[in-house]
Amino acid sequence: MKGTDIQPVVLLTDFGLKDLFVGVLKGVIANISPRTNTIDLTHDIEPQNIHQAAYILATSYKYFPKGTVFCVVVDPGVGSSRKAICIETEDYFFIGPDNGVLFEAANDNTIKKIVQLTNTAFFLDSVSNTFHGRDIFSPVSAYISKGLDNIEKLGQVEKKCVEYKFPKRVNKGKSISLSIIYIDRFGNSVLNITGNEFKQLVGNNNFLLKVNGELVENVCDNYSQGKDNHPFLIAASASYMEISLKNENVAKQIGIKVLDQVVLEIV
Amino acid sequence: MKGTDIQPVVLLTDFGLKDLFVGVLKGVIANISPRTNTIDLTHDIEPQNIHQAAYILATSYKYFPKGTVFCVVVDPGVGSSRKAICIETEDYFFIGPDNGVLFEAANDNTIKKIVQLTNTAFFLDSVSNTFHGRDIFSPVSAYISKGLDNIEKLGQVEKKCVEYKFPKRVNKGKSISLSIIYIDRFGNSVLNITGNEFKQLVGNNNFLLKVNGELVENVCDNYSQGKDNHPFLIAASASYMEISLKNENVAKQIGIKVLDQVVLEIV
Amino acid sequence: MKGTDIQPVVLLTDFGLKDLFVGVLKGVIANISPRTNTIDLTHDIEPQNIHQAAYILATSYKYFPKGTVFCVVVDPGVGSSRKAICIETEDYFFIGPDNGVLFEAANDNTIKKIVQLTNTAFFLDSVSNTFHGRDIFSPVSAYISKGLDNIEKLGQVEKKCVEYKFPKRVNKGKSISLSIIYIDRFGNSVLNITGNEFKQLVGNNNFLLKVNGELVENVCDNYSQGKDNHPFLIAASASYMEISLKNENVAKQIGIKVLDQVVLEIV
Numbered sequence: 001m002k003g004t005d006i007q008p009v010v011l012l013t014d015f016g017l018k019d020l021f022v023g024v025l026k027g028v029i030a031n032i033s034p035r036t037n038t039i040d041l042t043h044d045i046e047p048q049n050i051h052q053a054a055y056i057l058a059t060s061y062k063y064f065p066k067g068t069v070f071c072v073v074v075d076p077g078v079g080s081s082r083k084a085i086c087i088e089t090e091d092y093f094f095i096g097p098d099n100g101v102l103f104e105a106a107n108d109n110t111i112k113k114i115v116q117l118t119n120t121a122f123f124l125d126s127v128s129n130t131f132h133g134r135d136i137f138s139p140v141s142a143y144i145s146k147g148l149d150n151i152e153k154l155g156q157v158e159k160k161c162v163e164y165k166f167p168k169r170v171n172k173g174k175s176i177s178l179s180i181i182y183i184d185r186f187g188n189s190v191l192n193i194t195g196n197e198f199k200q201l202v203g204n205n206n207f208l209l210k211v212n213g214e215l216v217e218n219v220c221d222n223y224s225q226g227k228d229n230h231p232f233l234i235a236a237s238a239s240y241m242e243i244s245l246k247n248e249n250v251a252k253q254i255g256i257k258v259l260d261q262v263v264l265e266i267v
Numbered sequence: 268m269k270g271t272d273i274q275p276v277v278l279l280t281d282f283g284l285k286d287l288f289v290g291v292l293k294g295v296i297a298n299i300s301p302r303t304n305t306i307d308l309t310h311d312i313e314p315q316n317i318h319q320a321a322y323i324l325a326t327s328y329k330y331f332p333k334g335t336v337f338c339v340v341v342d343p344g345v346g347s348s349r350k351a352i353c354i355e356t357e358d359y360f361f362i363g364p365d366n367g368v369l370f371e372a373a374n375d376n377t378i379k380k381i382v383q384l385t386n387t388a389f390f391l392d393s394v395s396n397t398f399h400g401r402d403i404f405s406p407v408s409a410y411i412s413k414g415l416d417n418i419e420k421l422g423q424v425e426k427k428c429v430e431y432k433f434p435k436r437v438n439k440g441k442s443i444s445l446s447i448i449y450i451d452r453f454g455n456s457v458l459n460i461t462g463n464e465f466k467q468l469v470g471n472n473n474f475l476l477k478v479n480g481e482l483v484e485n486v487c488d489n490y491s492q493g494k495d496n497h498p499f500l501i502a503a504s505a506s507y508m509e510i511s512l513k514n515e516n517v518a519k520q521i522g523i524k525v526l527d528q529v530v531l532e533i534v
Numbered sequence: 535m536k537g538t539d540i541q542p543v544v545l546l547t548d549f550g551l552k553d554l555f556v557g558v559l560k561g562v563i564a565n566i567s568p569r570t571n572t573i574d575l576t577h578d579i580e581p582q583n584i585h586q587a588a589y590i591l592a593t594s595y596k597y598f599p600k601g602t603v604f605c606v607v608v609d610p611g612v613g614s615s616r617k618a619i620c621i622e623t624e625d626y627f628f629i630g631p632d633n634g635v636l637f638e639a640a641n642d643n644t645i646k647k648i649v650q651l652t653n654t655a656f657f658l659d660s661v662s663n664t665f666h667g668r669d670i671f672s673p674v675s676a677y678i679s680k681g682l683d684n685i686e687k688l689g690q691v692e693k694k695c696v697e698y699k700f701p702k703r704v705n706k707g708k709s710i711s712l713s714i715i716y717i718d719r720f721g722n723s724v725l726n727i728t729g730n731e732f733k734q735l736v737g738n739n740n741f742l743l744k745v746n747g748e749l750v751e752n753v754c755d756n757y758s759q760g761k762d763n764h765p766f767l768i769a770a771s772a773s774y775m776e777i778s779l780k781n782e783n784v785a786k787q788i789g790i791k792v793l794d795q796v797v798l799e800i801v
Contacts, residue, residue, distance in 0.1 A: 008297050010290065016719040017284070017551070020594040020772075023544065023575035027598035030542050030571060034599060037297060038573075039305075041290035047720060048781075060287040063401065064294035065301060079756025129756040131771030134597065185283040186314060222346025222396040237398030238287075247315075275564050277557065284551070304564060306572075308557035327554040330668065331561035332568060452550040453581060489613025489663040504665030505554075514582075 007067040007093075008037045009141045012057055013133060014045035014074045021131070025071070025138040028124065032142035039064075048076040050101045051258065054164055055182045055190075058104035059238040061092060070105070071133075071141040072096035079129030084117040084136050085161055086144070086151050093151070095141050097132070100164025107163075118155035167259065169193050174266040176201065180258055181240070187249030188234075188242045189256045193264075195235030201266065208265040209233070214254040216243055274334040274360075275304045276408045279324055280400060281312035281341045288398070292338070292405040295391065299409035306331075315343040317368045318525065321431055322449045322457075325371035326505040328359060337372070338400075338408040339363035346396030351384040351403050352428055353411070353418050360418070362408050364399070367431025374430075385422035434526065436460050441533040443468065447525055448507070454516030455501075455509045456523045460531075462502030468533065475532040476500070476510075481521040483510055541601040541627075542571045543675045546587055547667060548579035548608045555665070559605070559672040562658065566676035573598075582610040584635045585792065588698055589716045589724075592638035593772040595626060604639070605667075605675040606630035613663030618651040618670050619695055620678070620685050627685070629675050631666070634698025641697075652689035701793065703727050708800040710735065714792055715774070721783030722768075722776045723790045727798075729769030735800065742799040743767070743777075748788040750777055 009029055015021035026038050041060060045053045053074040061070060075082075075097040083098035089109035094102040098116075117136055120127070122143050127135040140154060148154070167179040169192050182190040189211075193201075198219075209216040211231070220232045226246035231254065236242040243250055250256065276296055282288035293305050308327060312320045320341040328337060342349075342364040350365035356376035361369040365383075384403055387394070389410050394402040407421060415421070434446040436459050449457040456478075460468075465486075476483040478498070487499045493513035498521065503509040510517055517523065543563055549555035560572050575594060579587045587608040595604060609616075609631040617632035623643035628636040632650075651670055654661070656677050661669040674688060682688070701713040703726050716724040723745075727735075732753075743750040745765070754766045760780035765788065770776040777784055784790065 005301075008301075010294070012290075017574075017576055018578040019718045020575060020590045021718075023546075023573060023590075024594045024597045026573045027544070027594065027602075030573065030602075031597065031599045034539075034542075034571070037301070039290060039293045039297065040284075041287060042284055044285040056287045056290075060291045060294065063291045063298065065298045068294075068297075077758055080758040128769075128771045130768060134771065184286045184288075224344055224347040234397065235395075237395045237401065272568075275568075277561070279557075304568070306557060306560045306564065307551075308554060309551055311552040323554045323557075327558045327561065330558045330565065332565045335561070335564075451553045451555075491611055491614040501664065502662075504662045504668065 005067065005147070006033065006035045006037070007069055007145045008039055008065060009069045009071055009145050010039045010041050010064055011043070012041040012045070012053055012070065012072045012074070013043045014047050014049065014053070015043050015133070017043055021133065024134050028134055028138040029142040029145070032139055033146040036142060036145040045074050048074060050074055050076075050099055050164055052182070053101050054104050055166070057102070058108055061105045061109065064092070066091040069093040069095060069141045069144045071137050072101055073133035073137055074101050075099070075132060078132050083158075084132060085158065086115045086117060086140065086154055087111055087161060088113040088151050093144050095137050095144070098162050100162040103161060103163045104166060113151060114158040114161050115151050116155045116158050119153060122154055166192055171201070176264040176266070178262050178264055180256055180260045180262070183251045183256065183258055187251040187253070188236065188244050189251050190236065190238065191241045191243065191262070193241050194239045195241060198233075198235070198241050206267045208267050209262065211243060211256060211262050212254045220244075272334065272414070273300065273302045273304070274336055274412045275306055275332060276336045276338055276412050277306045277308050277331055278310070279308040279312070279320055279337065279339045279341070280310045281314050281316065281320070282310050282400070284310055288400065291401050292340075295401055295405045296409040296412070299406055300413040303409060303412040312341050315341060317341055317343075317366055317431055319449070320368050321371050322433070324369070325375055328372045328376065331359070333358040336360040336362060336408045336411045338404050339368055340400035340404055341368050342366065342399060345399050350425075351399060352425065353382045353384060353407065353421055354378055354428060355380040355418050360411050362404050362411070365429050367429040370428060370430045371433060380418060381425040381428050382418050383422045383425050386420060389421055433459055438468070443531040443533070445529050445531055447523055447527045447529070450518045450523060450525055454518040454520070455503065455511050456518050457503065457505065458508045458510065458529070460508050461506045462508055465500075465502070465508050473534045475534050476529065478510060478523060478529050479521045487511075539601065539681070540567065540569045540571070541603055541679045542573055542599060543603045543605055543679050544573045544575050544598055545577070546575040546579070546591055546604065546606045546608070547577045548581050548583065548587070549577050549667070551577055555667065558668050559607075562668055562672040563676040563679070566673055567680040570676060570679040579608050582608060584608055584610075584633055584698055586716070587635050588638050589700070591636070592642055595639045595643065598626070600625040603627045603629060603675045603678045604636075605671050606635055607667035607671055608635050609633065609666060612666050617692075618666060619692065620649045620651060620674065620688055621645055621695060622647040622649075622685050627678050629671050629678070632696050634696040637695060637697045638700060647685060648692040648695050649685050650689045650692050653687060656688055700726055705735070710798040710800070712796050712798055714790055714794045714796070717785045717790065717792055721785040721787070722770065722778050723785050724770065724772065725775045725777065725796070727775050728773045729775055732767075732769070732775050740801045742801050743796065745777060745790060745796050746788045754778075
């Protein structure tokens with residue numbers, strides 16, 4: 001990382017866009033580091049949904065420039081005894097509450113150092129019990145963005161952080177137990193198996209996949225190949241396999257929810 | 268256009284703001300061109316609604332600085348055989364799928380050159396079948412933003428692109444057939460006739476305009492002039508005439524939909 | 535304020551994000567002042583809700599860098615005889631319609647000068663009757679952002695502006711009449727009494743606060759302390775006391791609306 005560059009700060013929160021919360025985070029950052037490019041990842045995480053935020057972070061972080069500072073505020077325990085942390089990884093910085101939300105992304109990029117944020121010199125002068133995004137996470141992110149040479153200045157080094165992990169697939173012979181790990185706005189329902197893993201497991205065999213009684217018959221290369229009213233599998237942009245339905249919201253149509261389990265049978 | 272300036276990139280998509288899609292586009296752009304100012308036009312185009320995106324683009328592009336790169340991702344055919352293109356116009360660059368969405372704006376500014384995006388040197392290393400916004404359109408936009416001297420480097424020059432055109436008004440003597448071409452969040456319903464055209468056609472005559480049995484009686488100069496419960500016409504900000512209703516959503520009240528036809532009678 | 539710096543422009547509107555309005559404001563600003571950092575405060579103000587915008591502005595402005603230009607477009611009277619103004623305060627500039635929306639924030643920061651925007655040299659060439667955000671407020675904001683040395687160049691100095699004030703609490707002995715002045719996306723319902731004021735008034739006494747028949751029993755230090763199904767008071771991030779409910783939207787649960795009045799009894 002070039003020491004004198006200003007690094008982007010990426011915001012990921014459950015604040016929505018109706019209130020002043022997101023604007024104020026940007027104000028705090030601009031005040032500390034006027035040249036920082038602050039980028040919204042999304043603010044529409046369901047309130048306090050750590051799984052959803054962890055998925056978004058883990059599947060998108062690597063598209064941002066090396067050195068990017070991710071400021072994640074999905075924080076059901078704000079003001080309680082949960083820690084605030086900064087994780088430095090091979091290429092990035094992840095800032096947020098120590099509730100697991102940062103783990104999958106940070107771990108994927110290889111964790112180098114974890115620091116508990118305790119040095120109030122990097123906080124706003126007055127710290128509330130209800131809005132650490134404003135008072136702690138965004139100012140710390142801005143100082144890192146400006147080029148803090150060592151994150152140990154932010155507080156005390158920790159050996160571990162809370163680890164939230166996505167459900168893993170379970171192979172039992174020719175029966176593979178999978179989970180829905182995300183549903184996007186179009187209803188595409190992401191399974192916890194990548195396109196490559198699927199190819200290796202299924203190969204040239206047929207497969208049987210039923211979701212709420214609905215048969216997912218075949219694999220398409222792109223959305224246009226899908227047939228009307230026939231859900232299909234597709235290797236999607238986050239590299240995971242998705243269940244999709246042409247021009248329809250498959251999740252609504254057949255009632256799929258995040259963390260639902262489905263069984264893939266190789267036949 | 269000054270060759271060494273960094274030009275803004277304007278994003279127009281149907282991705283919504285709930286998922287990682289828009290954030291990732293910005294990450295890709297920041298990675299290639301850290302100093303680019305990336306601006307959201309809107310991401311709330313209805314999924315795959317080419318008409319709606321074409322209207323937004325055509326009525327807003329000219330308010331952006333000359334040299335701006337418009338990156339448009341409303342792309343029902345992603346991953347199929349539809350082309351990806353860059354259109355250079357008199358003052359701007361328009362990037363997107365070749366499905367007509369760029370045409371009205373580009374044509375309005377005078378098309379100078381059309382290039383099919385085939386040079387993978389300007390794409391991400393790995394191109395998916397489901398997210399060309401990330402893999403093709405945003406990286407190409409970033410390279411142009413940084414100052415590509417000739418868009419022919421992006422691929423092969425094409426003579427034509429797909430042309431999607433707004434419905435035209437039809438004059439039959441004193442009866443003019445019009446279409447609703449847009450409805451905004453306030454319900455204001457845009458007609459495909461400009462304020463100037465309306466003046467020329469109607470002049471000092473009276474007119475009769477009925478929409479779903481509801482009479483639109485008069486023309487107001489500003490929204491405050493409207494009378495409660497009486498829909499009126501107004502020459503609105505995009506220069507087109509709109510049907511409006513004071514403090515109400517006229518589209519919902521009297522059931523107007525995009526592409527509905529209405530007849531204006533000069534009496 | 536350093537004269538040669540480019541100051542941020544902060545946008546606060548009721549335009550929503552579905553249409554072209556917000557994108558066009560940013561285009562106009564980028565055209566006049568390419569290096570301006572334009573920040574969204576929120577665009578989800580309810581259409582024409584001056585109170586809501588005034589609250590957001592007044593409780594967030596001070597988190598932005600000194601010199602920030604606030605461009606506020608909540609403008610029911612657009613195109614009518616209402617004035618367009620710029621208020622220079624101790625540390626900031628506030629631009630918008632003269633309908634009261636700017637007052638609480640500007641007054642809180644101490645008003646130094648009010649100028650009616652009449653100098654068309656700072657407007658777009660053509661000014662509509664329906665979109666002064668684009669034609670007047672955003673270009674004026676961009677020129678100030680670039681470093682206008684004296685806002686009197688924008689028009690004529692005014693002695694007063696329209697003053698919209700938040701409802702004040704009324705103390706009648708041990709009975710204090712309060713108002714709900716904001717409800718955030720989580721349902722937290724803000725009262726017009728700060729944490730410090732509450733402490734001074736209630737001290738170590740007990741209190742009785744009923745909202746729609748529902749008892750708000752105690753004061754919590756953070757959201758985690760709340761008990762399920764028991765609404766509580768909390769000194770929240772905007773320094774005001776809020777009524778909250780653990781993991782629930784208290785406003786929806788017990789039917790609280792903005793500007794509702796509640797009575798706090800000290801017992």
